[in-house]
Amino acid sequence: MRNIWTIARREYRQYFISPIAYIIALATLLWVGIYFVVVINYVAAQAYYYAPPAPGVSIVIGQMATIFLLASPALTMRLLADEQRMGTMELLLTTPMHDWELVVGKWLGSFLFALTLIGVSLIYPLVLHTMTTGGIDQGLLLSGYVAIILLSAVFLAIGTAISALFSNQFAAFFATLAILLALWWLISLPTYVLPPGTISDIFNYLTLNGRFNAMLDGVITNADIVYHLSLTALGLFLGTVAVEMRRWR
Amino acid sequence: MIQAIGLTKDYGARRAIENLTFEARQGEVVGFLGPNGAGKTTTMRILTGYMPPTYGTAKVAGFDILEESIEVRRRVGYLPETVPLYPDMTVFEYLKFMADLRHAPNAEDMVDDALALVGMEDRADGYISNLSKGMRQRIGLAQALLHKPEVLILDEPTIGLDPAQVVEVRSIIREIGKERTILLSTHILSEAQQLCDRVLIINKGRIVAEDTPENLQARLVGAERVILRVRGEADDLAPVIAKIKGVRDVDIQPDGTLAFQFAPNVDVRPEVARAAVKAGYDLLELRPVGLSLEEIFLQLTQETAKEK
Incomplete structure (x- = not known):
């Protein structure tokens, strides 16, 4: 556990001295911010004619999912590849640390960075809460944030x-x-x-997008949580296998 | 402290090392001497737990490298050939990170000790990217020494350094070698002689000789090689020199000088000098040259072939 934390902490700090991480943070928050303002203005303009439903937290989280799809590869690309390129992999693999600890530590570092971005984005629901009469639906707020956290865990593990x-x-x-x-x-x-049936259901079960949208709507099932956590675990397991394979070459 | 038994490593179809069996005892400095590609790095990578051998095994600090890899890694300090550093960290941050991975109870004191040992205390807050090659090598050494390991494995610790830095690094190694077991690799004969209690000569993945530097030296001085330089072309002189008793292997070098060998017990140099002058040449230089590593291997491999 201690090794995981040592690796994760270094990786987390590393993000704050690398330009890519700042670009990702900027892009995420800028895009979500622009989208937020546009949607609010649009809804406000509509309100002249009829009473549209107040926008929910999904206008923030839905956008973040799309951005994370692009940002996650950029956050994880150098995690282990760069150690290999710089020759520091030889150093890490000869310290008294299990291979899985290295992989989990690397993932945790990137996950903590994603959590930081997600944390900053909480400012939008807060603004929304003060703007709408009666505030926003807190249940949807919770399920939405659970959804984006689970999703980023999967993306970063892969x-x-x-x-x-x-x-x-x-x-x-x-x-x-x-x-x-x-x-x-x-x-x-x-x-x-495909005709509706078992095969179609299997594909439906596997897709992340459908599950994510359902969770945004406030429906989180045990299957959703199990699916995301097992994909994360699978990613980390395959990462460990890949590191072990390097040793055997 | 290190016991290798029949280590063999295949990279695909290529066999990098074959059936290496050797030992390094407590407090001994053992040198791995061999040309590039001889299998030194491969052997060291196996001993440090970076990669498993194809066949064979080894015990390091009393633990099996396959069964108890983590225990071995706890007790070994390793300096790989390309010093693995994170350029965007400061010296202190880097060493602290490594100390944390080693579960040092008092990591900061350990870093200070290691920095003092390699004489880099004043650069602790500098970024690694700003350090010279020699300083990086010393930081790499500090990293290997951090946890006061029982066994130190150093892969070409002086490669790529300027002469002054080489002297510094060698003196550091000598200092630590007083109390710890060190296995170091080099392709410089004199370095092995200066630093090691025992030398293993490895070529094409096999150990061709194993001895103390003194004994090895004695075995190698089976012949002395001399360069002879005269004014003008030496071509006609070659047959004259070759006729002198005790002289062998006369050949003309690309730069126009003559090289020959002779057995050390009969010094033929005065005779050669007289012969050159008598033949009407202006003798400019008569200089002994050490055997190159390649020639040593040639000699040792021939020697082992003869013994068989």
């Missing part, structure tokens, strides 16, 4: 695993992006053409 396979961070970036896009969206495509 990114960490892919980073362990490459020594070039840009290769890691694009490979991660491809897999995330597939899990997010591509995997749900067969359900449009």
Whole structure:
């Protein structure tokens, strides 16, 4: 546990001295901010004609999910790939630390950075809360934030695993992006053409996008939580296998 | 402290080391001497737990490298050939990070001790990216020494340093070698002689000789090699020199000088000098040259072949 924390802490600090992390933070918060203002203005303008429903927390979190799809590969691409490139992998793998501790520590570092961004984004629901009569639905606020936290855990675990396979961070970036896009969206495509039934249900079960939207609407099932946590664990397991494979080459 | 038994490592179809068996006792400084690609780094990577051997095993500090890798790694300090540093950390941050990974109870004191040992206390707050190659090497050494390991494994600790830095690093190694077991690799013969209690010569993945530097030296001085320089072309002189008793392996070097060898018990140099002058040449230089590492291997491998 101690090793995991040592690795995670270094990785977390590392984000604050790297330009990429600042660009990601800027892009996330800027985009969410612009979208927020536009939606609020639009709803306010509509309010001249009829009483539209007040926008909920999903206008913030839905956007963050899209941005995290792109940002996660950028946050994880150098985690293990860079250690390989710089030769410091040899150093880490000869310290008294298990391979899985290294992988989990790296993931945790990136997850903590994502949590920081998510934490900053709480300012929007807060503003929304003061603007709308009666405030926002707190249940939806909670389920929305659970959804984005679970989703970022999955995205970053997959990114960490892919980073362990490459020594070039840009290769890691694009490979991660491809897999995330597939899990997010591509995997749900067969359900449009398949007749309703078991096979269609399996694809439906696997897609992240559908689950995420359901959670945004306030429906969180045990299956959702199990699915996200098992994908995260699978990512971290595959990352560990990839690190171990490096030893055997 | 280190006991390697039949270590073999294959990289795909290529065999990097074959059946290496050797030992380093408590408090001994053992040198791994060999040309690049001989298998020194591979052996060290196996002993430090970075990669497993294909066959064979080893015990380091009393623990099996395969079964108890973590215990081995706890007791070993390792300086890889390319010093692994994070350029965007300060010296102190880096060493503190490594000390934390070593579960040091008083990490900051350990960092201070290690920095003092390599004489870098004044650079603790400097960024690693601003350090010279020699300083980086010393930080790498400090990293290996941090947890006061029982066994130190140093891969080419003086490579790429300027002569003054080489002297510094060697003196640090000698200092620590007084109490710890050190396995270091080098391809410089004189370095092995200066630092090591015992030298293992490794070539093409096999140990070709194992002895103290003194004994090795004695074995190697089976022949002395001399360069002879005269004014003008030495081509016609070669057959004259070759006729002198005791001279062998005369050949003309690309730079126009003559090289030859002779057995050390009969010094033929005065005779050679007289012969050159008598043949009408202006003798400019008659200089002994050490055997190069390649020649040593040639000699040792021939020697072992003869013994068989």
